[in-house]
Amino acid sequence: MTPVVQERTALDLDAAVAHVSGAALRPGPLGRVGLELEAHLVDLDRPAARVPWGRVTAALATVPALPGGSRLTVEPGGQVELSGPPAPGAGTAVAALRADRAVLARALAALRLGLAPVGSDPLRHPARVCPAPRYRAMERHFTAVGCGDPGTAMMTATASLQVNVDAGPTTGWSRRVALAHQLGPVLVAVSACSPLLAGRATGWRSSRQQVWGALDQARCGPLLGGADPAGEWAAYALAAPVMLVRDPVTGDAEPVPGRTRFADWVTGAAPLGGRRPTAADLDYHLSTLFPPVHPRGYLEIRYLDAAPEPWWPALAAVTAALLDDPAAADAAADATAPVAGAWDRAARDGLADPELRTAALRCLTAALPAVDPSLRDDVTALAELARRGRCPGDALLDAARTGGPAAALLAATEAPR
DSSP: OOOOOOOOOBOOHHHHHHHHHHHHBOOOOSOOEEEEEEEEEEESSOTTSOOOHHHHHHHHTTOOOOTTOOEEEEOTTSOEEEEOOOBSSHHHHHHHHHHHHHHHHHHHHTTTEEEEOOSBOSSSOOOOOOOOHHHHHHHHHHHHTTOHHHHHHHHHHBOEEEEEEOOOOGGGHHHHHHHHHHTHHHHHHHHOOBOEETTEEOSOSBHHHHHHHTSOHHHHSOOOOOSOHHHHHHHHHHHSBOOEEEOTTTOOEEEOOSOOBHHHHHHTSSOBTTBOOBHHHHHHHHTTOOOSEEESBSEEEEEEEOOOTTHHHHHHHHHHHHHHSHHHHHHHHHHHGGGTTOHHHHHHHGGGSHHHHHHHHHHHHHHGGGSOGGGHHHHHHHHHHHHTTOOTTHHHHHHHHHHHHHHHHHHHOBSOO
């Protein structure tokens, strides 16, 4: 194993705060959009079986260069993720990701594999197939802090659409970060595409969001929406418990079997690994935090379910428009105020909730004029779905009622039949 070279200088508390807050948000103009879409890998001949890790890696090794420049990665349960580079607007970002997904789908189909972009695996039980030490250690930490089952489900049986947008000018950061959070419940309801998990209907429209809500909220909960989002992010990060400690030479990750705040490691109140943390340890800690809006220089919007065509392009377009277009943002702020913070209602009831449906329709109406012309038909279809009080995952429930969870998984799997 190649040794990991790290900066060995221990942090003090002021340096840790400055490190996090200084990188939280980058000032600049709005307009760029980056998309990341996860999907469950499905063996078309044995859909009830998880694809073994060796077959996963061998299959992905056959994928040719992707024309849109997406990065191809794999999650612990074998979910496949395409992460596109920043593009000048949602229309360009969607077109590039669609092109890359087509190339990926053809390569996988030749091996009798398909991709199901839905928020939770409707058929297979959560189970890790990736042997990487990081994920094994994460499982042990989640178990130690009392959320082992949700932790495993999050890592191995959920999939999301992430929409990344610029932080924008400094003077607008507080309002922008607050709006990104306020939009959350409505967009959770609009995107809900995970009513089944591990072979059963859960009673939630977004089982993916239910799983995230059952995790440690000091790691996965939302920011509070204060006047200084960069400073608030630093406070959040330093208060969050340390999940893993890496060996500075080998890079191996060891779980922390309890709840130790990163700040307590910095001050020495809770020594871990026999040493104080460095900037590299802090960066690694940040990679284990999963708030629904993640400041990473830009804003990573993490609360949308993965969904099949045409829903994920429409969701990407709507999310970007509601944050980047001034008129749409103003309308969305007004529309979503009555349901701000209704994360559980949105995940459980989706657009069957009248208040959420009203807010969603107002947001979709406001977004439509601002979306790229190439995506207006998709957004119009999403608005019509919302008008009927339905969300993308209702098709999975329909398929499961007639053919069971296996039929739901295959109905969502994008592959030649």
